[in-house]
Amino acid sequence: GAGVSQSPRYKVAKRGQDVALRCDPISGHVSLFWYQQALGQGPEFLTYFQNEAQLDKSGLPSDRFFAERPEGSVSTLKIQRTQQEDSAVYLCASSLVLAGGLTRNDEQFFGPGTRLTVL
Amino acid sequence: GQQVMQIPQYQHVQEGEDFTTYCNSSTTLSNIQWYKQRPGGHPVFLIQLVKSGEVKKQKRLTFQFGEAKKNSSLHITATQTTDVGTYFCAGRASGTYKYNFGTGTRLKVLA
Numbered sequence: 001g002a003g004v005s006q007s008p009r010y011k012v013a014k015r016g017q018d019v020a021l022r023c024d025p026i027s028g029h030v031s032l033f034w035y036q037q038a039l040g041q042g043p044e045f046l047t048y049f050q051n052e053a054q055l056d057k058s059g060l061p062s063d064r065f066f067a068e069r070p071e072g073s074v075s076t077l078k079i080q081r082t083q084q085e086d087s088a089v090y091l092c093a094s095s096l097v098l099a100g101g102l103t104r105n106d107e108q109f110f111g112p113g114t115r116l117t118v119l
Numbered sequence: 120g121q122q123v124m125q126i127p128q129y130q131h132v133q134e135g136e137d138f139t140t141y142c143n144s145s146t147t148l149s150n151i152q153w154y155k156q157r158p159g160g161h162p163v164f165l166i167q168l169v170k171s172g173e174v175k176k177q178k179r180l181t182f183q184f185g186e187a188k189k190n191s192s193l194h195i196t197a198t199q200t201t202d203v204g205t206y207f208c209a210g211r212a213s214g215t216y217k218y219n220f221g222t223g224t225r226l227k228v229l230a
């Protein structure tokens with residue numbers, strides 16, 4: 001495949017609705033990251049997967065946020081009972097190697113993002 | 120927790136002038152990455168630095184990792200209009216998987 005893809009590209013939700021954001025990483029990539037990027041800010045780490053294992057979820061803002069990668073490829077970020085402060089671009093990135101694999105470049109390949117607007 | 124700050128927040132330069140952005144971490148880093156994000160786009164990887172005092176060059180771009188592995192810089196020589204965008208550093212502490220992105224420096228190049 002070409003690169004990391006994300007869907008939908010744009011999502012408008014009413015406050016209180018649940019949303020699901022999908023990420024298709026580059027085939028064979030071990031690592032997968034989710035980030036939240038507010039307008040004019042840098043990406044904020046949400047969670048990290050190594051294959052199907054979620055090794056770090058320290059960045060998830062609340063228990064309304066849930067992420068999974070059940071077969072070690074496609075990942076879904078779910079936000080329950082959306083709030084206005086959840087409005088942001090949600091970026092997914094994949095990497096060929098384990099995060100911190102200093103013997104090889106753990107370059108992150110980013111998808112185009114999903115822009116979520118909560119009304 | 121670990122914080123990564125970047126300065127300046129914005130920089131406007133005339134085409135042909137040099138540009139530098141600085142990245143500072145509150146904690147010692149294992150490695151640092153640099154990304155460029157064009158307006159409306161997603162971050163694109165530029166480089167990774169691992170060793171204390173490391174300097175790497177890519178054409179007009181020079182990247183440096185401080186001796187204490189707590190700061191880094193990106194210098195662009197003779198800027199071009201194609202250099203426009205926001206430059207982010209992303210640092211990772213030892214024993215963690217998490218990358219903390221800096222606040223970014225938005226570069227505008229005036230032709």
